[in-house]
Amino acid sequence: MDIPAKARAVIIGGGVVGCSIAYHLGKLGWTDVVLLERKQLTCGTTWHAAGLIAQLRATQNMTRLAKYSQELYFGLEEETGVATGFKRNGSITVALTDERMEELRRSAAMARAFGVEIDEIGPSDIQSRYPGLKVDDAVGGVWLPKDGQADPVNITQALAKGARNLGVKIIQGVKVTDIHQADGRATGVMTDQGPIEVDYVVNAGGMWAREIGAKAGVAVPLHACEHFYIVTEGIDGLTSNLPVLRVPDECAYYKEDAGKILLGAFEPNSKPWGMNGIPEDFEFDSLPEDFDHFEPILERAVERLPVLAEAGIQTFFNGPESFTPDDRYILGEAPELKNFFVAAGFNSVGIQSAGGAGMVLAEWMDSGNAPMDLWDVDIRRMQPFQANRSYLKSRVSETLGLLYADHFPYRQVETARGVRQSPIHDRLKDQGACFGEVSGWERANWFLPKAEQDAGKQAAYEYSWKRQNWFGYSADEHNSVRNNVGMFDLSSFGKIRVVGKDAEAVLQMLCGNDVAVPDGKIVYTQFLNEAGHIEADVTVTRLSSDEFLVVTPAATVRRDLHWINGHIPDGAHCFAMDVTVSEAVMAVMGPEARDFLQPLIPQSLANEDFAFGTAQPIEIGHGIARAHRVTYVGELGWELYVSTDMANHVFDTLMA
Ligand SMILES: Cc1cc2nc3c(=O)[nH]c(=O)nc-3n(C[C@H](O)[C@H](O)[C@H](O)COP(=O)(O)OP(=O)(O)OC[C@H]3O[C@@H](n4cnc5c(N)ncnc54)[C@H](O)[C@@H]3O)c2cc1C
The missing domain is CATH 3.30.9.10 (D-Amino Acid Oxidase, subunit A, domain 2)
Structure with missing residues (x-):
């Protein structure tokens, strides 16, 4: 079959995942869709899968999708005449x-x-x-x-037949060699048989998906x-x-x-x-x-x-088979390139996941928004560094085995650690920190008391389904913050600067709360989508008339930046950038926070001079910082935003 010059969407990859997306786009009436397979359908990983089809996944949403896959495979034979071999043998x-x-x-x-x-x-x-x-x-x-269990090749062939019946073109023996883009959006693909101009590209390239993503400047961390x-x-x-x-x-x-x-x-x-x-x-x-x-x-x-x-x-x-750094697959529109969607990295559950993943990805493309909470697998949870091959090689040597390991609470990965560290990491380590990892960041989860360190004990998790070995230490930390004062490192907070003459108007459109506030005011708010659903949970601090700081959890910074950038109207004078690593954040919180901090800071921290929900520049030690009066411990508190070059100095000043 010849390739067309134009199509609404091109799907790269004729494994079970690509065919499921093709089928579900067809169901939504997208008939001008072309699936390109470099060799033959199923020839990558799909053909040799064992065909185990389970229903229960780690979260409710993933379970919903796995259940949908089962129901789909059950009914495909009647719809397409191709037997999927699905049987419910338990x-x-x-x-x-x-x-x-x-x-x-x-x-x-x-x-x-x-x-x-x-x-x-x-x-x-x-x-x-x-x-x-x-x-x-x-x-x-x-x-x-x-x-139950099923035949992966026949599931794929049934999906492909269903897609063809709905008008989708499936062309084998055509390899995509490049991705075309203009103005930040995918506009076409180059193949070994010529170009195709498109509105949407879907990368369902299985274990090739990382390389296909790289051609488009998109990180697809799998190995x-x-x-x-x-x-x-x-x-x-x-x-x-x-x-x-x-x-x-x-x-x-x-x-x-x-x-x-x-x-x-x-x-x-x-x-x-x-x-x-x-x-x-x-x-x-x-x-x-x-x-x-x-x-x-x-x-x-x-x-x-x-x-x-x-x-x-x-x-x-x-x-x-491809594995990802967290054993969850990668789905959704790439934050780097508009209209470039990814569905890959299925960690040995691609057959049972393909039905559900194909359905929600097609709906996502059709409506522009994820049809349900897909954060578990959202591509925006991945950090660009995670596409580093040496990191991936090390991490996936562990993640395959983790599928059948004991899934203890608080279990930490052991491979490829230490990639992202707070500027005060080594000082925290000296204090007896036990670190956990989120989005590549090493974060101090709890501290081993000095007396125990001196007795030769290590700050390490001893995994258990029962009371944790660190329960007592954490209780002491909690009580210090509740009754006295404590300090914790929040440097991994995602920080996005939104600047420009139209920054206020853009944020007013995105935020549920009113952010047209005086300089120095902090607003806790959500980003809401058109349906009124929550897209992000952030604080927005107005730094000046045309400059705002959005603070968000470490794991969601790419998602939130993508959301902001995707909603800046054409021609608006507004620019958003990730400035996470420019500042460390040290939170000092507890009822004694003011008494503790005031001797270190010349500016008045009195209520009338430094109200809740405001930010001010301060001097501390021989350095400068910005103090934000917020709290999430139910007590008085400040976050100190310190440029990273002065972080150790400020830490030492606080701990002296
Ligand atoms: C031994 C084994 C047992 C397994 N058992 C199970 C199981 O019991 N249950 C389960 O749910 N899962 C199982 N899996 C996992 C499952 O097989 C995979 O997750 C699934 O097949 C992945 O499908 P895919 O479509 O993403 O990838 P693939 O099937 O690899 O499809 C990707 C396709 O993209 C094509 N392609 C790549 N680059 C290009 C390009 N540039 N242009 C055009 N086409 C391109 C490739 O040729 C390939 O056909 C198993 C895997 C293995 C290895």
């Missing part, structure tokens, strides 16, 4: 430790709240549902009757990892229609198919792949076996399901 997850059982119980409670059918079951019930499974060391498990499974030869007497089985404590999942067992693994210390790019001719390919890597999983599996010992291995499969 799933069992087995706990071998009390801690895992606690996690399963909590997920069961969550599942019920999300409307997912789930039962807690004991070892004998597990065995009756999965004959031959060794359960004498099992603590218990959960049974999800509506989970391929090797993912292993084996398929046995036929096993005599194997019960047919066995449920999907997960034994996360042994990093293993099992799927029965046509009298054989597929055994897959999510092991710690996984193997990143494709560091120097993915070979040009990659098509329905697999990677070399690595039996030494898989052997520990297989050994435990043979003990768990002894019938495996009698079965030969028909296939040893190793295929690449």
